[in-house]
Structure formats: C-alpha cells, structure tokens
Amino acid sequence: MQFRHPEFLYALFALIIPILVHLFQLRRFQKVAFTNVQFLKAVTIQTRKSSQLKKWLTLLVRLLALAAVITAFSQPFLASDEIVGKKSEIAIYLDNSFSMQAKGSKGPLLKRAIQEILSDVPEDEIISLFTNTETFTRVTKKDIQNNLLQLDYSAGQLPYSAAYLKAKQLLSTSAETSKRIIMVSDFQQKEGAFVLPTDARTTTNLVQLQPVTRQNIALDSLYLQRNSNNDLMLQVILSTSEADFDTISVALYNDDQLLGKTAVSLSKNSKTTTEFRLDENTKINGRIVIEDPALTFDNSRYFTINTPEKIKVVAINEASDSFLKNIYTSDEFVLLSNSLESLNYNDISDANLVFVNEIKQIPISLINALKPFVKQGGKICFIPASQGDLASYQQFINSFSNTVLLAENTQEKKITSIHFSHPLYKGVFDKKVINFQYPKVNSYYQTNATNVILSFEDNSPFLYKTAGIYVFTAPINNENSNFKNSPLIVPTLYNIAKQSLQHTDISYTIGQTNSYDIPITLGQDGILSLVSDQENIIPLQQSYANKVRITTGEVPTKAGIYKLQDKNGTIIQHISYNYNSSESNLYYYDLKTTAGYQINESITELFDQIKEETSVNELWKWFIIFALIFLLIEILLLKYLK
Numbered sequence: 001m002q003f004r005h006p007e008f009l010y011a012l013f014a015l016i017i018p019i020l021v022h023l024f025q026l027r028r029f030q031k032v033a034f035t036n037v038q039f040l041k042a043v044t045i046q047t048r049k050s051s052q053l054k055k056w057l058t059l060l061v062r063l064l065a066l067a068a069v070i071t072a073f074s075q076p077f078l079a080s081d082e083i084v085g086k087k088s089e090i091a092i093y094l095d096n097s098f099s100m101q102a103k104g105s106k107g108p109l110l111k112r113a114i115q116e117i118l119s120d121v122p123e124d125e126i127i128s129l130f131t132n133t134e135t136f137t138r139v140t141k142k143d144i145q146n147n148l149l150q151l152d153y154s155a156g157q158l159p160y161s162a163a164y165l166k167a168k169q170l171l172s173t174s175a176e177t178s179k180r181i182i183m184v185s186d187f188q189q190k191e192g193a194f195v196l197p198t199d200a201r202t203t204t205n206l207v208q209l210q211p212v213t214r215q216n217i218a219l220d221s222l223y224l225q226r227n228s229n230n231d232l233m234l235q236v237i238l239s240t241s242e243a244d245f246d247t248i249s250v251a252l253y254n255d256d257q258l259l260g261k262t263a264v265s266l267s268k269n270s271k272t273t274t275e276f277r278l279d280e281n282t283k284i285n286g287r288i289v290i291e292d293p294a295l296t297f298d299n300s301r302y303f304t305i306n307t308p309e310k311i312k313v314v315a316i317n318e319a320s321d322s323f324l325k326n327i328y329t330s331d332e333f334v335l336l337s338n339s340l341e342s343l344n345y346n347d348i349s350d351a352n353l354v355f356v357n358e359i360k361q362i363p364i365s366l367i368n369a370l371k372p373f374v375k376q377g378g379k380i381c382f383i384p385a386s387q388g389d390l391a392s393y394q395q396f397i398n399s400f401s402n403t404v405l406l407a408e409n410t411q412e413k414k415i416t417s418i419h420f421s422h423p424l425y426k427g428v429f430d431k432k433v434i435n436f437q438y439p440k441v442n443s444y445y446q447t448n449a450t451n452v453i454l455s456f457e458d459n460s461p462f463l464y465k466t467a468g469i470y471v472f473t474a475p476i477n478n479e480n481s482n483f484k485n486s487p488l489i490v491p492t493l494y495n496i497a498k499q500s501l502q503h504t505d506i507s508y509t510i511g512q513t514n515s516y517d518i519p520i521t522l523g524q525d526g527i528l529s530l531v532s533d534q535e536n537i538i539p540l541q542q543s544y545a546n547k548v549r550i551t552t553g554e555v556p557t558k559a560g561i562y563k564l565q566d567k568n569g570t571i572i573q574h575i576s577y578n579y580n581s582s583e584s585n586l587y588y589y590d591l592k593t594t595a596g597y598q599i600n601e602s603i604t605e606l607f608d609q610i611k612e613e614t615s616v617n618e619l620w621k622w623f624i625i626f627a628l629i630f631l632l633i634e635i636l637l638l639k640y641l642k
Helices: 006-023 037-073 109-120 145-149 160-170 322-327 346-350 364-375 390-398 489-500 603-613 620-640
Strands: 076-078 087-094 127-130 135-139 177-185 202-208 216-226 232-241 245-254 257-266 271-278 284-289 300-305 311-317 333-339 353-357 379-383 405-409 413-418 444-447 452-456 461-466 469-472 514-518 529-531 540-543 548-552 560-565 571-578 598-600
Touching: 006 037, 037 620, 087 109, 087 160, 109 145, 109 603, 127 160, 160 177, 177 603, 202 603, 216 271, 216 300, 232 245, 232 257, 232 284, 257 271, 284 571, 300 560, 300 571, 311 346, 311 489, 322 333, 322 489, 346 364, 353 364, 353 489, 364 379, 364 390, 379 489, 390 405, 444 461, 514 571, 598 603
Parallel strands: 087 127, 087 177, 177 202, 202 598, 311 333, 311 353, 353 379, 379 469
Antiparallel strands: 127 135, 216 232, 232 271, 245 257, 245 284, 284 300, 405 444, 413 452, 452 461, 461 469, 514 548, 529 560, 540 548, 560 571
16 A cells, blocks of 8 residues: 555654543542442442443544544555556557458458557557557547548558567656557568567567458469460469359459450469460550459559560670670660771660670770760670780779789689579579589689679689679680580570660569669659659659669559659659568467567457556545544444443
8 A cells, every 4th residue: 555645644643642641631530438338349340440441442443533534634545566656658559551451350450450549548648659651659549530540551561570679669768657568460470480579677568450251362473474375474373261262253454444354263272373365565554353352452463564675785796796696686685796896986875785705905995985884884794805915804894893804724614503592593593403514614714703603613703793794704705615505695695684774574562672774864854753643752763874773662652553754744664563462361470478478359458457457546535434434433432332
C-alpha cells in the first residue's frame, strides 16, 4: 500500500493524547459505607472491573476511528511498483502490408485492427504509431483518426526486427517512464526464424491477427519464351494454397482490349503454368487478370513489350571480325566494323559498345576519344594482339583503372573456370558446369586484375572487368586460341553488348532496385518522369551522351503500367511495375509467449490487460467507511455495554 500524501500520517502521533488522558485521568470511584460490608465489597470490585473494560474498549474504537480518518486523508492506494510515479509511453507498429487484406472473423485484418485501436486506446493516451508507410509521433487517437480510417495497404513491409528498433527510437531513453512496444501484424512467415531484439526495460506485446482461411490464388510471375515453333509465348505462373480449384479463368488484355482467355485447374499448395501466344513486333501494354476474393492485390499482373532499340557496336579491328558479325546480328544490333585507319571518331560517341580487336598499338588519339565515351556510360571490350605494344596497352587501361597488363607469356593454358556469380552470366546457366571442353590459348598477358569472369587453370584471369572495360588477357585469333569455337564465346560477347544498353524488362518488382537504360539524348535541363493514373514521380536518373539510366527502388508504390515521358509530356515508352508476390503466401509464424515478449490475440484483449496492470486501486473511501464503523461501534458500546 502506498500514499499520495504521506505527510498526513504524522497526525497519527496525535493519537497518544487520548491515551495519556485516559491513563492520567483524576476521576476516582467513591466508597459508600453499608451494613453488609462483605456483599458491598464484591459489588464494588465487579463494577470497577466492568467500567475499566468499557473504557478501554471505547478508547480503542476511538483511536481506530481517528487513525482511519487520518489514513483516509493521506489517500492510500494499491498499484504495481513499476508504474508508481512514472508516466507511460506506448509505441505501436501497425502492419499494413498486403497480407493484412486477409479476412478475419470480423472482417479484413487491417480494418478490424484500426477499429479496435480507435475504440480501445484511451482518449487522453499519448502514443506513437507507425506503419510501413507513415509515422505519427506523440499523438492521441483523435489526432490520427482520419489518417487511420484512410490508411491504404502497402507493397512493402518492414522486417519485424527493424519495426521493433524503429519503435524503440520513438520511445524516450528516460528511466522515469514506463515503456511499452505493441506490434500488430499477422506475422507472415518470412525467410528464417522469427527473431526479435529484447530489452528488459521495455514491455513488448505482439498482437497476432489470424485469418479465418488461408485459401488464396495468386498470379506468381510472368516471362517470355519461344516454343518449338519459334512462336513468342507469354508464360503465366499461378500459385495456390490450402485448397484445390477446378476452374480458374485467366484473361489477357492489351490496354482494355481482351486478347485471350483460358481456364486452368490448380492443385493445393502448388504452382501451375499457362501460356498465351503473342504477335511478333507488336507493342503491348498487357495485363493478366484472375478472380479471387481472398486477396485482391495479386489478382492482376502487368507487362509491357516495347519495340527495342538496337544496340550500337563499333568494332576497331586489326584482326578478323567475322565472329563479331555472327554474334551481333542486324535484328538486335547495329555493327559498324572498321580498321584503325578508316575509323570515324564521331561514331564512338553514338555507340554503346566499342570493340578494340587485336590492335597492336593503340594511338593516343583513340585513347583520348574513349575516355569521355566511358565517362558517359559506354562500354569497351579490349582484345590484345600477339606481340602487342605493351606500353600503349598499359597507357590505355590505366586511363580507366589501376589494373595493367604485364609481360606476355608464351605458354599454353586452358580456360577452366567460369565465375557463375558474375552479373555477365546471370540467367545463362541452369547449373554449374564443371566438365566441359576447355578452350585454350598459346600465349597470354599477365595482369594484377581481381574482378575475374573467366580464368585459366592456375586461376589467373583470361577475362576480367575493370571500370567500364572488359579485358581479355590473350588474343583469340585462330592461331593463338580456339576460344572462338567454344560455346562460351556467344553468351560472353552477347551479354557484354547487352549490358552496354540495359533494355527494359517486361515488368519490374516494386520495392526492389531496378535499373534500365533509355536510348535518348536529353538537354541540360531534361528530365524523365514515370506517370500513371495513380502516381507521377521523377525517378533517380543519370544522363549520358546517348542514353539515360533510370533506377527505381522505393518508388513507384502502386502496381501498373507507367508512361515514361519527358518534361514536354512526350511518351518515350511504357514501363510495368508489379507487387512482390511473397505477400501472397499465407503462412504465419507460430508465436508463443517468451521472456522477451507476450502474445495477444486481439487489441481489445491487450488494452484490457494493460488497464488491469496499470490500474490504481484507491483505498481512502474504505478508510472513511472503517471510521464510520468504529464510530458506530463506540455508540453501541456506550449504550449497551453495562
């Protein structure tokens, strides 16, 4: 028991006064003479004992009544030691990711959570609340009521540990406050086990909201592929959970025009692929649509097929370029092949890739022309010549990086190692190839390079990348190497050219870092925007001489087909963005109360618990009642005790 005004308890010392009065009172019993002395003596003793008992009892109840009144004025109460004298701080994380669209027993999980927060949080309670998209610091529920009612679902979700740390930042560091973190989510299962930081000074409550069913059909992904007849096919992958579905309608649209429709059957917890044939050389702003009432965000996926710009390749040769003509065909590339003497230097500034093909001595004029070309985002592929001018090679490479070609070695070496993780080979190999017919070289240049793509049997580099240059350390002419006859040459040189101009994919995933090139020349104040019916954003962009590199990550936030346009509103091409399909997997962590956090099933249950834990039981009324009872006892003693 604790007291709001303990200073009143000093008045209890005043209780000694009636005790002293009682002990030192001067009143005495008077003796009266009577004939029968023996009888009177017994009566006198009995009366004196009864009077003394009555006085002591009366004194006791008076003292108790006064003590009760004094204690009532000190306002005693019962409460937990953790909250006495402390203000409370609460930080609430409200998960508004797409998985919170799932239906609970009282409606969509997110909407129900918002209603419970607005109804159960006390009116005057100061809280900090944040979602995956918004943050409200030190507010009452009235301040954010409209924001919560209009809260939309988010494509991205904070990792649970990151949400906890953000909640900690919203709380003060003062030891004089009682701190509580509340995380409201369905706690959808992600990669790895559920791990949450712990802090003994902070109470953590996890409110895990459960859907009534986990049945869901989702459009998982889209990609293009050619069939055995060389037809262009759009592959559509659907996934399902918790139930079989006999017939699901899948529709393909180009803008608002229906191009095709099919029906598929889905098995429980599996993926199914269906496909649509697309017309060649047709620009498509496509949309795949299914109908599923469980989660609606994954019922459509967007894609675009733009007319691709051809990649411009300039080859400067002192050796045969027939292998380049076989790889860089006219349907995808514009190849300008020249000797060093016939080279038009103006072609370099318009190129995406420059091939320096076995030139024995690289002139200063070419080096000076290639420097600004690389700075503007261009790529170079360099193949040295046998017995080349090492000094000019070193000057050329040193213009872009600190790697160099060293002395030429005349020694046969096999090309045995492919660095599969290098971005150049992304998507090329289905699995790691260990045993293959190793190409070889008869001579090569030593180097100190580290970013190796292909290497010899002693792990020395055969092909490496430094800055914007791909460098072969050996000539690949037929006299020195059989690399031209190797299956590696086609994906290697093809991807080198492809990465010099990153064409847009048919779609991109929101929340991931995406990068692509737009072959356009902008003025000094030129800028590109992504525009849709829902958003108008200016993405991160780098302007080069003949292209603009667009990079997106946190934006856009809405799925759809965006128009990429300049400041004059001219549409350059269309770009599609889709939500991450991971939110479609309705699997959840099985959470149990631990020493670090407590699990609750609803917000209402949690705030009832908090109210009980933080309640203060006032006792002064009881002491007033006790004082009245003691006064009543005194009256009864005086009236009835003889």
